[in-house]
Amino acid sequence: MDGITFQLLAVQLFTGLALGAIYVLLAVGLSLIFGMLTVVNFAHGAFFMVGAYAGYTVFQYIPNFWLCLVAVPLIVSLIGIVAERFLIRPLYGRGIDYPLLLTFGLAYVMVELVRIAFGKQGLPVDTPELLQNSVDIVIGQFPAYRLFVIGVTVLVLGGLWLFIEKTSFGLIIRAGARDPQIVRILGVDVGKVWLIVFGLGTAIAGLAGFLSAPLQGITPEMGGSVLIIAFVVTVVGGMGSLVGAVIAGLMIGVVESLSVLFFPEAAKVSMFVIMAIILLVRPQGLFGRAGLMS
Structure with a gap:
């Protein structure tokens, strides 16, 4: 505690925002x-x-990072679209357990x-050369790539808000989330909407994976741990709430980052403590609607 300065605290806060940006996506x-x-x-x-x-x-x-930044969401969304159309869609209406298990x-x-295609060993991923330096953010030096991740997240959220x-x-999409039956009655092709929404959701997940690769490398198992984090953030923010996902993601990222500074042993546990407290006070999450899972 004695060695913690305001500058260190501020830099750690920004580190939490960069971590939270991945969680938000x-x-x-x-x-x-x-x-x-x-x-x-x-x-x-x-x-x-x-x-x-x-x-x-x-x-x-x-070997062009900027081209990859565009290509990755398109590739992952295509995989998501195929999965929704041919695997998940036949299970709609059979209860929430069926698509969950699938x-x-x-x-x-x-x-x-x-694992078959790339092997079981992890692969290192270099930070783009243009973003390997540090940037002076008044309170201290901060890695340019982490600032870039925050910026991309802001752009994605802004574009998603404009789209929705x-x-x-x-x-x-908003009407279908509230009452898909009415949307069908109005003559809207709900299947097309489902396809685009699932593709968009998986595209954002793929983008998050691509952005996190220079920060942690890549392994076939890397999705397991982040899935737990994604569900914690979603539950804290409220299932189905985009605003809740943004606020909860940033909050958990900052809390985890500050926990590393003050109490490293509890860094990974901190998000579950937050989730427990939120659910005790508000079972549907910060911005969730009661009864949405029923």
């Missing part, structure tokens, strides 16, 4: 899928992992396929 994709499709997607962590490996593969052939099994299949709030298709 994960939880937003998960909440988007659940809010519209009421599918508890246990393969979400696997899509995160596939995004990291897709970026690694594309970079081997076309996505749970799908995650294992995806992990094993990656300011477009006619976004209006259909």
